[in-house]
Amino acid sequence: YKTFPGNPRWKKTHLTYKIVNYTPDLPQKKVDDAIRRAFMVWSDVTPLQFQRVFNRHADIVIGFARREHGDGYPFDGRGNTLAHAFAPGEGLGGDAHFDDDERWSESNREVNLFLVAAHEFGHSLGLAHSNDREALMYPIYSYVNPATFRLSEDDRRGIQKLYGRKSSN
Ligand SMILES: CC(C)C[C@H](CC(=O)NO)C(=O)N[C@H]1Cc2cn(c3ccccc23)CCCCCCNC1=O
Ligand SMILES: [Ca+2]
Numbered sequence: 001y002k003t004f005p006g007n008p009r010w011k012k013t014h015l016t017y018k019i020v021n022y023t024p025d026l027p028q029k030k031v032d033d034a035i036r037r038a039f040m041v042w043s044d045v046t047p048l049q050f051q052r053v054f055n056r057h058a059d060i061v062i063g064f065a066r067r068e069h070g071d072g073y074p075f076d077g078r079g080n081t082l083a084h085a086f087a088p089g090e091g092l093g094g095d096a097h098f099d100d101d102e103r104w105s106e107s108n109r110e111v112n113l114f115l116v117a118a119h120e121f122g123h124s125l126g127l128a129h130s131n132d133r134e135a136l137m138y139p140i141y142s143y144v145n146p147a148t149f150r151l152s153e154d155d156r157r158g159i160q161k162l163y164g165r166k167s168s169n
């Protein structure tokens with residue numbers, strides 16, 4: 001696993017997120033659920049807790065966008081880059097953007113939103129890319145059944161290096 005230069009991490013374990021817009025590809029409830037489950041991947045193995053908020057400041061702002069969308073990292077149409085996210089910090093820090101030229105799915109059809117969101121939130125929490133091909137933080141998308149998805153040892157070691165393990169109670 002790798003962290004970002006300077007090891008940026010959140011200095012609190014209770015983090016907020018908000019979803020500012022939706023893709024037309026899925027019902028909003030399915031997007032909400034995929035996002036919730038993607039955060040659980042990380043809260044399952046750390047003391048981190050995620051709370052969804054509406055219409056107020058959030059640590060992690062989540063949205064769908066096409067091409068140029070104001071952060072200097074324009075998307076590229078269908079395929080190629082699927083999404084991006086920023087390392088922990090103020091403002092754009094922690095935010096995750098999903099390319100709305102992709103066809104977002106909750107199945108094995110391209111592109112599974114839960115799997116991509118889980119990867120992006122790794123960045124939002126301070127993990128950079130891993131060169132372990134089994135790792136969620138590997139830079140190339142590959143479909144695995146979300147029902148049986150498990151964080152790799154590499155990902156778990158990385159996130160626990162940053163935030164420690166889940167407290168036993
Ligand atoms: C890990 C993922 C969830 C997020 C990453 C981006 C990322 O790291 N965000 O944090 C991603 O989109 N990776 C590309 C990498 C990539 C693969 N190819 C590319 C062709 C052109 C440009 C990029 C790519 C070959 C063709 C397949 C294109 C469709 C799938 N795309 C990818 O796997
Ligand atoms: Ca794209």
Ligand SMILES: [Zn+2]
Binds near residue numbers: 065069071084
């Ligand atoms: Zn962006």
Ligand SMILES: [Zn+2]
Binds near residue numbers: 119120123129139
């Ligand atoms: Zn990435």
